[in-house]
């Protein structure tokens with residue numbers, strides 16, 4: 001469970017049994033033919049995979065490269081999060097768990113968790129920061145409609161970090177019957193590896209789609225936003241060791257990396273433990289977590305997955321950060337160039353195209369992690385300000 005010196009499982013005594021049960025069983029279960037059959041069938045007939053790899057003609061003309069969009073926004077529930085929750089709900093069933101808990105910030109993971117719990121008839125409790133409950137109200141309504149109980153996290157800054165702490169506290173108090181579906185490639189081993197494996201369907205499809213459309217099964221660059229890093233992990237997965245492919249990790253600079261209001265963890269973070277994993281995190285000298293900031297709830301996370309800490313530290317991935325304003329402008333640009341309204345998180349990936357250098361023959365894949373329906377209030381405010 002290590003990515004170089006990053007990763008591992010630094011967890012309280014009380015959680016050892018649960019995490020151990022997962023660690024011992026997940027690989028065998030993931031490779032079980034019956035598991036794979038059900039996983040593949042649900043991704044096809046329920047999620048609607050394969051997600052299209054769309055050649056964005058007007059964006060390509062604008063940027064002077066061949067820009068392809070991997071349409072995770074077209075999945076059922078509107079984002080990549082469902083790839084992971086389908087996998088984890090099948091695991092939870094096989095582990096005999098009846099009660100599911102999750103944390104959410106943007107609400108996409110919460111909706112994806114509530115969705116698979118309804119699909120399988122399991123109890124669902126989603127912890128969400130009170131701040132995020134306000135700014136992602138449409139997703140709260142969707143979770144409730146799907147039968148989930150949304151529990152506001154009132155501790156600390158009342159955002160994602162606090163929701164995650166409350167979910168961990170719940171798991172410690174309900175070890176026997178509960179599975180915790182973590183929404184990104186974060187947390188104690190085996191979560192980062194398990195979530196990356198479930199999300200790897202993204203680059204598995206990219207390989208044959210690129211071969212069909214461009215004559216080669218690899219791109220010159222893959223651009224993905226990174227909160228915890230699960231959509232990026234999935235888009236990178238089958239190219240991690242292929243040095244012909246540049247891996248661009250786009251973080252949220254918020255009001256600016258040096259503004260004190262940022263979530264650019266790979267630039268502002270230092271090595272430490274967060275949510276059971278050794279990685280980079282925004283912390284004070286005495287190890288207190290610094291409150292991050294981003295206009296996008298999905299990137300408003302003070303840590304980063306250990307895989308990404310490793311890739312950036314090893315210079316295999318290039319970290320780029322993009323401000324709120326650049327992300328808002330990119331949302332508008334993509335909507336009016338291609339008729340696709342991206343999630344604010346995804347908009348950061350698009351904005352990074354302005355920070356990159358590439359040639360006219362370069363094939364660039366942007367992982368379009370989610371649709372922007374949940375962000376229409378932020379977009380309306382932005383349009384008013386124009």
Ligand SMILES: Cc1ncc(COP(=O)(O)O)c(/C=N/[C@H](C(=O)O)[C@@H](O)C(C)C)c1O
Pocket residue numbers: 079080081103104105106107108109110160183184185225226227228229230231232297298299301343345346369370371
């Ligand atoms: C549309 C969309 N795109 C990207 C992200 C960032 O999550 P990663 O792909 O795991 O870096 C997110 C993250 N959303 C999570 C959520 O919906 O709860 C996030 O807020 C937390 C799980 C961290 C997202 O919704």
